[in-house]
Every structure is written in structure tokens, then in C-alpha cells.
Amino acid sequence: MKKGDIIDIRIEGIEFPGKSWGMVEEESGAKKVVIKNGIPGQLVKTRITKKRSKKIEGQPLEILSASPLEIPAECPAFGKCGGCTYQSLPYEKQLELKANYVLSLLGKAGIDGFEFGGIIPSPEVFEYRNKMEYSFGDDVKDGPLLLGMHERGSFYNIVKTDCCRLTDEDFNIIQRAVLGYFQEKDQTYFHKRSHEGFLRHLVIRKGRQTGEILVNLVTTSQSELDSADFTELLLTLELSGEIKGILHTINDGVADVVKKDDLHILYGEDCIHDKILGLEFEISTFSFFQTNTLGAEKLDSVVRDYVGDRQDKTIFDLYCGTGTIAQVLAPVAKKVIGIELIEEAVEAAKINAEANGLHNCAFIAGDVMEKVAELPDNPDIIILDPPRDGIHPKAIFKIIGFKPDTFIYVSCKATSLARDLPFFKEAGYGVEKVCCVDMFPHVGHVETVVKLSR
Numbered sequence: 080m081k082k083g084d085i086i087d088i089r090i091e092g093i094e095f096p097g098k099s100w101g102m103v104e105e106e107s108g109a110k111k112v113v114i115k116n117g118i119p120g121q122l123v124k125t126r127i128t129k130k131r132s133k134k135i136e137g138q139p140l141e142i143l144s145a146s147p148l149e150i151p152a153e154c155p156a157f158g159k160c161g162g163c164t165y166q167s168l169p170y171e172k173q174l175e176l177k178a179n180y181v182l183s184l185l186g187k188a189g190i191d192g193f194e195f196g197g198i199i200p201s202p203e204v205f206e207y208r209n210k211m212e213y214s215f216g217d218d219v220k221d222g223p224l225l226l227g228m229h230e231r232g233s234f235y236n237i238v239k240t241d242c243c244r245l246t247d248e249d250f251n252i253i254q255r256a257v258l259g260y261f262q263e264k265d266q267t268y269f270h271k272r273s274h275e276g277f278l279r280h281l282v283i284r285k286g287r288q289t290g291e292i293l294v295n296l297v298t299t300s301q302s303e304l305d306s307a308d309f310t311e312l313l314l315t316l317e318l319s320g321e322i323k324g325i326l327h328t329i330n331d332g333v334a335d336v337v338k339k340d341d342l343h344i345l346y347g348e349d350c351i352h353d354k355i356l357g358l359e360f361e362i363s364t365f366s367f368f369q370t371n372t373l374g375a376e377k378l379d380s381v382v383r384d385y386v387g388d389r390q391d392k393t394i395f396d397l398y399c400g401t402g403t404i405a406q407v408l409a410p411v412a413k414k415v416i417g418i419e420l421i422e423e424a425v426e427a428a429k430i431n432a433e434a435n436g437l438h439n440c441a442f443i444a445g446d447v448m449e450k451v452a453e454l455p456d457n458p459d460i461i462i463l464d465p466p467r468d469g470i471h472p473k474a475i476f477k478i479i480g481f482k483p484d485t486f487i488y489v490s491c492k493a494t495s496l497a498r499d500l501p502f503f504k505e506a507g508y509g510v511e512k513v514c515c516v517d518m519f520p521h522v523g524h525v526e527t528v529v530k531l532s533r
Contacts, residue, residue, distance in 0.1 A: 080105055080135075084127045087143060090117040093176050096492075096523030097164050103135075112137050115232065116164055120146030138232075148172055153205065153244045160238040161231040162245065166521040174198050177525040178515050181493045185513065188497040190504070193529075196514030199381070202373040204520045206247045209287050209353065210370050212337060213240070213254060215261075215268035215278035224268060226258040226281060235271065245521065249318045250283050253294060257281055260312050269299055271335060277302035279330060280337050282364055286353035287372035290320035293351045295364040297328045297337055310346045324348045326364055339365070355379060358406050358435045366427055367400045374518040378489070378526055379407045381514050382462065385487050385530040386411055392459040397447050397478065402428030402440065404462055404489070409437040416458075417442045418450045448474035457481070463488045469495030479506045486531040493527055503531050 080086065080103060088101035099117025102109045114125055114137040122144040125137035145167075152158070152166040165173050178198040185191070201207055213226050216237035227240035241251045241258070261278060269276040280297040294313055298304065310325050325346040328339045342349070350363045356376050362368045369375035382404055386394070391413050396405040399417030401424045409415050409432070417440065419425050425444040432440040443450050448471055461483045463470065469492065470478065479502065486508060490496035500510065512530040519525070 080110075080127060080130065082127050082130045085140065086125055086127065086137075088112055088114065088123050088125045088137065090114075090119050090121045090123060090146070092119060093117070093180065093523075098523075110135055114139050118146045118149060118165070118168060120148055155242055156227075156238055156240050159230055160228045160240055160243075161233075162228045162240065162243065163521040164523050166244070170200070170204050170520060173520065174200055174517055177517060181513075181515055181525060181527050184493050184497040185500070185510075188501055190497070190500050190510050193510040194512045196381070196512060198515035198517055198525070199377050201371060201517050201520050202377065203371075205244045207371045207374065207520065208245045208250075209368070209372050210282070210284045211243070211246055211250055213281040213283075214335075215280070217268070224258070224262050224266070224278075226254055226261075247285070247319070249285060249292060249320050252316055252318060253283055253292075253313065254281065256312060256316055257296070260309065266302065269301075271333075274333055275301065282337060284351060284362060284364065284368075285320055286351050286362070288354040289352050291323045291351035291353075292318065292320045293324045293326070293349075293362075293364055294322060295326040295328055295337075297330050299331050300329050300340075306343070306345045314346065322347070323351050328364070337365075355403060356407055358431075360401065360403065360431050361427060361434070362401075363423070363427065365423060367421070367424055369403070369518065371518045374516065375403065378516045378518065378528065379404055381516060381528045382487055382489060383407055383411060385485075385512060385528065386460060393456050394460045394462060395451070395454070395456075395458040395481070395483075396462040396464070397451065398463065398465045399428065399442065400424050400464070402432060402442055404464060405440055405442070406432055406435055406437055408462070409440050412439065412460075414456070415440045416454065416456065418447050419444060420446055447471070448477065451477050451481070458483045460485045460487065465490075465495070467492040467495065469499050475499060475502050479503060479508075482533065484533055486529075488529040488531065490527045490529070491524060493525065496527055496529065500529065500531075508533055 090099045093099050100113045112135045123139045124141040128138050129136040149167040157166045218236045225237040227238045230236035230238050241255045267276040268278040282295040284293045327343045329341040394412045394415045396417040399419045405415045405417040422444040425442045428442040508531040511532045514528045516526040
């Protein structure tokens with residue numbers, strides 16, 4: 080077997096997120112091949128893309144036979160759209176695979192002897208997302224304008240996803256209307272190679288508890304938008320929620336990300352509101368807010384349970400974002416100090432804490448690695464909710480150096496968690512409790528909450 084060969088592989092296991100593996104026989108013995116996606120039991124025609132002595136990778140070309148575990152997917156775009164990976168698996172099986180994946184990683188990292196709280200399912204298996212970021216493009220060269228998600232495995236092709244089951248129907252209605260509007264206008268989309276074109280993204284947010292909707296159209300400055308006409312189109316739609324704001328963001332950068340060079344409010348406000356565990360949060364189009372509101376309540380409840388009910392503790396919430404966890408913990412703490420790199424998120428955290436009547440919260444903008452060294456307080460508990468890549472290697476020793484009684488690590492990427500925990504173990508902290516929370520049904524991600532005690 081060599082790079083470029085096409086072989087049939089029976090999938091035997093999953094490596095989240097979005098990877099699976101099967102075994103192939105060679106003269107030297109059976110070898111493991113890792114491929115994208117895949118469900119145990121599937122027979123997949125695979126092209127070998129990387130061949131090393133210790134690592135073989137493949138690209139799936141065709142599913143030759145389904146897994147006996149599979150069920151019909153509810154979304155007609157499933158398999159082509161890159162938004163979902165495991166919608167054809169029963170939800171109970173998804174939970175089992177995710178929990179086993181986390182436990183396996185922790186075991187390989189030498190983390191054991193803890194109380195495992197299992198995996199908490201998402202309260203909603205479908206229609207749970209409160210934010211979607213759609214892209215304009217096409218699915219063939221010079222084809223008709225499309226609006227939707229990227230095709231699985233493609234950087235350029237777009238799949239029309241106005242039937243998506245991860246969102247409620249308001250998202251699909253808005254998506255259809257906006258695409259139809261610009262198709263009639265014969266408007267161009269921004270081409271990633273030539274950097275020419277007008278339409279880039281459509282971002283929709285909806286408050287799960289409030290029904291408030293924020294629509295943000297992202298374009299270049301290479302054409303003009305009829306703002307009044309576009310606004311009228313959206314406001315005349317029959318929706319279950321209520322549009323509170325319509326925005327037009329100008330982005331002339333070349334990277335395929337949503338950012339602003341300029342922003343115009345076409346209607347209403349530039350934010351919406353949602354609630355978690357009775358607390359209200361103001362959310363802008365660029366704010367970080369957990370995409371599964373009801374799932375976030377489950378996650379934050381686990382953190383609060385790990386903290387306990389004593390109100391004499393000083394808590395540091397590092398990588399605090401808009402301060403959701405900090406504010407949930409404020410009623411059971413003496414003082415909470417949050418640190419976040421993104422200044423806009425810190426300002427939002429301050430506004431939300433004030434609106435919620437929480438006066439024992441303080442939020443600091445800056446790099447965690449730098450700001451933790453400036454804090455005068457001695458924390459009893461430190462909450463860690465880092466980005467997907469985990470804690471910066473230089474910051475981890477400063478954080479451990481505070482020597483709190485308890486660390487609570489909230490991880491959205493289990494491989495980063497498994498890499499970081501041995502540093503705490505070496506410093507004298509034992510993993511006391513672990514609990515998984517599924518915030519992303521049908522997708523290969525899982526949140527893990529770990530309580531470490533000195």
C-alpha cells in the first residue's frame with residue numbers, strides 16, 4: 080500500500096471530532112488507517128493520502144455499504160453538507176461514542192481514579208442552534224448563486240441548507256428569502272481566488288428564551304446594497320420570532336472569516352438578548368455565546384455544582400468570554416474575577432453583570448498569561464474555559480502557581496484537555512470528578528468538565 084492507492088476499508092472505530100479508523104493488512108502486519116468522518120460498520124472506498132511508518136491517513140471517496148448502526152437522516156442535505164457528521168446515528172449511540180472517546184483519552188494520559196458523572200444529553204436534539212453563519216457561493220464553477228454551508232471536504236463549494244434541522248424554521252425562512260432576493264438582483268458573491276464579488280456571509284442569531292432575532296449581512300464594498308428594500312424584505316417575513324436588528328457589515332479582507340471593516344445598523348438594534356439560568360445576556364453579532372442555550376444551562380449547572388454552595392470563595396474565571404459562567408457563579412461566591420482577551424466581550428460581560436444586579440463580579444480585558452500575574456487576590460477556585468487549543472504552555476505554570484484549592488477545567492476539545500491535565504497532576508492536583516455535556520448533537524464535539532483538587 081502506498082500514497083494514492085484506492086482501497087476498501089471497514090470502519091472499526093471513531094476518533095472525535097470527525098475522524099474514524101479501520102485496519103488494513105500489509106506484509107508487515109495489520110495497519111491502522113485514519114480517515115475523515117465514517118461510522119463504525121461502514122465499508123468505505125478510500126484513497127490513501129499519507130503513508131508514514133507510524134501514521135496512515137485516507138480520504139473517503141464513497142460509502143459502499145452502510146453501518147448496521149445507521150438510521151435515515153432527517154435532513155436531505157446530510158452527507159453532502161459539512162455541518163453534521165453523525166445525524167445517521169441514533170442519538171443514544173452518539174452519546175455513548177463521545178463519552179467513551181473522552182474516557183479513552185484521559186486513560187491514555189494517565190488520568191484515573193475519578194468519579195465519572197456520565198454524559199448529559201442536550202435538552203434538544205434538533206433545532207438547538209441559536210446562531211448560524213451561512214456563506215454565499217456556488218456548487219459548480221460559474222453556477223447559480225447559493226447560500227448555505229460549505230460542502231463536506233470542499234473549501235469552495237456551497238450546499239443549499241434551507242432545510243437544516245439544527246436550527247428552527249425561522250433560520251430557514253430567512254435564508255430562503257435572502258437567497259431569492261439576491262438571485263433576482265443577479266448579485267455576485269465574493270470569490271476566494273480573484274477576491275472579486277459582493278456577497279460574503281449571512282449571520283443569524285436568535286434568542287432561544289426570548290425569540291429575538293438579529294440578522295447580519297456581510298459583504299464587500301464592491302457594490303451597493305439597497306438598504307430600505309432589503310430591510311423591507313426581512314420585516315415582511317412570517318416568523319415565529321421577532322427581528323430586533325438588521326445589520327450590514329462591510330468586510331474587504333481576503334480571509335474567509337466574518338469580521339468588520341465597517342458596520343451599519345439598517346433597522347432596530349445591534350444586539351439581542353437571551354437567558355441562561357434566569358440571568359439575561361446581551362448578545363451582539365460578534366459576541367461569543369454558547370450556540371446551544373439550553374445545553375449551556377446544563378453545562379453551567381455542572382460547573383456550579385462542582386463549585387458548591389458556600390459563599391465565601393474567591394473565584395477566578397479565566398478565558399471568561401462574555402462572563403456567562405462567572406455570572407452564574409456570582410450568587411454562590413464571595414467574589415468572581417474574569418479575564419478575557421477580547422475587549423468587546425469584556426465590555427459585554429460588565430454590561431450584563433450590571434443588568435443582572437451582580438456586584439461581586441469584575442472583568443479584565445487582556446491576555447490571560449499576562450493578567451493573571453497582576454491579580455492581587457488569592458483565589459480559592461480557578462475556572463478554566465480555554466479556546467480549543469487549550470491553555471498556553473507558558474500560562475499553565477503561572478495559573479497552577481496560584482495554588483487554589485480547586486481547579487474546574489471546562490474543555491471543548493478533549494485532546495487539549497488530556498494534554499493539559501498531567502501538568503496539574505504533576506503539581507499535586509488530583510482529578511476528582513469528570514462529566515461530559517453534549518452541546519452539539521450530530522456533530523463530533525463534546526464539552527467536558529473536570530474538577531481537580533489539591
